[in-house]
Amino acid sequence: MTGAVSFVVPPGIDDPARVSGGNVYDRRVRDGLTGLGWRVRMAEAAPADAGELRTALRGAADGGLVVVDGLLAGVGADVLVESAARLRLVVLVHMLRAALPDADAGVVADERRALGVARLLITPSQWLRGQLAGDGVGIPIVVAPPGTATAGAATGTPGGCALLCVGVVAPHKGQDVLIDALTALGPAPDWVCTFAGATEADPAFVAALLARAAALGKGERIRFAGVQTDAGMDGLYRRTDLLVAPSRAEAYGMAIAEARARGIPVIASRVGGIPEAVGPDGAALLVSPGDSAALADALTRWMTDAGLRRRLTSQARDVRLHGRAWEDTVARVATALADVP
The missing domain is CATH 3.40.50.2000 (Glycogen Phosphorylase B;)
Structure with a gap:
């Protein structure tokens, strides 16, 4: 054939x-x-x-x-x-x-x-x-x-609050929704969030994100890592506790599949093909697209509920070999x- x-x-x-x-x-x-x-x-x-x-x-x-x-x-x-x-x-x-x-x-x-x-x-x-x-x-x-390619399991961090968002930085990927959610967390545990993806598609959008993070005192916790090589992405995934996919539109969600292949839980928008990428076997929390308050609530639950983190991480590790x-x-x-x- x-x-x-x-x-x-x-x-x-x-x-x-x-x-x-x-x-x-x-x-x-x-x-x-x-x-x-x-x-x-x-x-x-x-x-x-x-x-x-x-x-x-x-x-x-x-x-x-x-x-x-x-x-x-x-x-x-x-x-x-x-x-x-x-x-x-x-x-x-x-x-x-x-x-x-x-x-x-x-x-x-x-x-x-x-x-x-x-x-x-x-x-x-x-x-x-x-x-x-x-x-x-x-x-x-x-x-x-x-x-997905065969990948080793993520090791994460001791605090469980290393967040990763993957995709071209543009309005349809919803990075602004995530930054608004992060700035609303209040006295949450220390977290860091890395955005990996091209930043040239919409420079004005990127500048607005940086300005908002800086104005709210969160700039030191937010990193725009740009486009990464395969090795660079492997390193980011390895140190990640939670993948966040706040897209307003998504046909599937390849970053979600990559996270699942590494045993990383996911918080994502319930939009487009994302529920298919997440699958029926747990290891994820889904929220309405564009709803920064709902995303902030899900992130707060993740960061403050050690039992929830253990359960989702265990589920993610169970499914990583079945991608x-x-x-x-x-x-x-x-x-x-x-x-x-």
């Missing part, structure tokens, strides 16, 4: 300075298909440059199977529509633009047009599949949840690609 496939992705899929969930997913699928014997051709196109996307698609042979990262669909609708008759298009939909709080109506409409000409859509969660189906997409949709491997993700994608007409 092998074949040939072209991948068209945003620039920097292998750039350690451009780490994102989408890049990791694309890279794992690419490498996994190659390992299974597929002939994989890679091409890059900037998300805001339809010309680059057109050039990338022209490199694929007539009738060729082409997988396009969904980040390119919103601005490349015209290009995908004009290429649909010549190529067998598949779109990897990491997230729908319509699910983002600040979505541009024109981009949302173009994304809908682009997805409509694909022969297959691949998504990371059942939630996102439901969003697509509810939006009237009438083509096959395959769910291939992200996997999904990337090989499972790749096998599901490979099966779906082999059946594209």
Whole structure:
């Protein structure tokens, strides 16, 4: 069950300075298909440059199977529509633009047009599949949840209050909600919170976060670590007691899966595909998205209730050996690609 496939992705899929969930997913699928014997051709196109996307698609042979990262669909609708008759298009939909709080109506409409000409859509969660189906997409949709690499168990800290938040620093990831929650904790035990992820996407948003933390006297407890290498992330996870994912929108939550693979409990928003990433077996507290008071309450419970910390940590360590491997993700994608007409 092998074949040939072209991948068209945003620039920097292998750039350690451009780490994102989408890049990791694309890279794992690419490498996994190659390992299974597929002939994989890679091409890059900037998300805001339809010309680059057109050039990338022209490199694929007539009738060729082409997988396009969904980040390119919103601005490349015209290009995908004009290429649909010549190529067998598949779109990897990491997230729908319509699910983002600040979505541009024109981009949302173009994304809908682009997805409509694909022969297959691949998504990371059942939630996102439901969003697509509810939006009237009438083509096959395959769910291939992200996997995790084998990782050692986190050691955490003696105090249990080392917090980690992973993701590009931007409004849809909700870091402002977390900072508001942290500033409302009152006489909670000492805590530190590390934000790991790119800070270039919305500099004004980042500046406002720093200013608010400093004004409320919490700046010394909050660290923006930027993009990390794999080794750097391993080090951060190893020293983490609790992962916090305060997203306003999330298709799945790869950082949650990574935390689970290391036995780290989670406090997260009950939104999008996050409940799927958390799973049914505990080790997490879920709160309403955008609700800093509810998040502060959950954090206070974690920090002041030693029994709760022991229970969630024990549950997290119990489930860490039962996560999904990337090989499972790749096998599901490979099966779906082999059946594209």
